[in-house]
Amino acid sequence: MAKYSSDLDGAFAALADPTRRAIVSRLCEGPKSVSELSEPFDMALPSLLKHVRVLERSGLVSSEKTGRVRTCRIEPHALQAAESWINRHVAAWEKRLDRLEAHIHRMKMKRN
Amino acid sequence: MAKYSSDLDGAFAALADPTRRAIVSRLCEGPKSVSELSEPFDMALPSLLKHVRVLERSGLVSSEKTGRVRTCRIEPHALQAAESWINRHVAAWEKRLDRLEAHIHRMKMKRN
DNA sequence: TTAATACTTTCCGCAATGGCTAAGTATTCA
DNA sequence: TGAATACTTAGCCATTGCGGAAAGTATTAA
Secondary structure (H helix, E strand, C coil): CCCCCCHHHHHHHHHCCHHHHHHHHHHHCCCEEHHHHHCCCCCCHHHHHHHHHHHHHHCCEEEEEECCEEEEEECHHHHHHHHHHHHHHHHHHHHHHHHHHHHHHHHHHHHC | CCCCCHHHHHHHHHHCCHHHHHHHHHHHCCCEEHHHHHCCCCCCHHHHHHHHHHHHHHCCEEEEEECCEEEEEECHHHHHHHHHHHHHHHHHHHHHHHHHHHHHHHHHHHHC
């Protein structure tokens, strides 16, 4: 299962930070400028910008500069890739549990 | 959306490494000893063990030692928590797109 | 009781991360 | 034109992460 797909490295690493997850959450509501994004955080702007860059590198977010304002928006592909990886594994796990249960059931039948 | 829930920090950070994702994949097939896990990797045992420890700290994996063998198994809760966070956000994103589409549709209606 | 197995601990080195401040650039407002 | 705004770059620092080698401990096999 699961080839080494290093896109996931970046996506999961990006999501490992609470500040970045909060940024992703806010961008799910709609595009925002860097200063709008920084507003709820008690953090210097350059630090926040670094998080935005990490999110961009991971493909979770894209941004575009118009005039002096950089507008950030969410980019769903990377998020969906991460979702898909996890979904597959939870599914695989549950399938295995089902097989195990069926197996135990058969054992019981034999005993009686 | 999404309070700071630092359980996710660990889970996503753990999944950010391809070696650890591969370990999770293999454990989805069933419990394995540390040496069984290490077998496909070109990596010293202590290094691999470190990955297992990271997975344990994140709650994705648990292990138990019997005799001289440590057996590792997958622990689905943390994986489901990560799954749930992503699912919520993909859903939020899609909902927003729907609203946007509906809005654009209304604009068009007005024009005609 | 000796030898092999299966980890486990300790310590090293290097690169990346996450925060900061200070100073710089490019736009826009007055 | 001059000042305010919105980033942006550069550099510093402490911590963490990922790999290794070497040596140690506990179990099991012979």
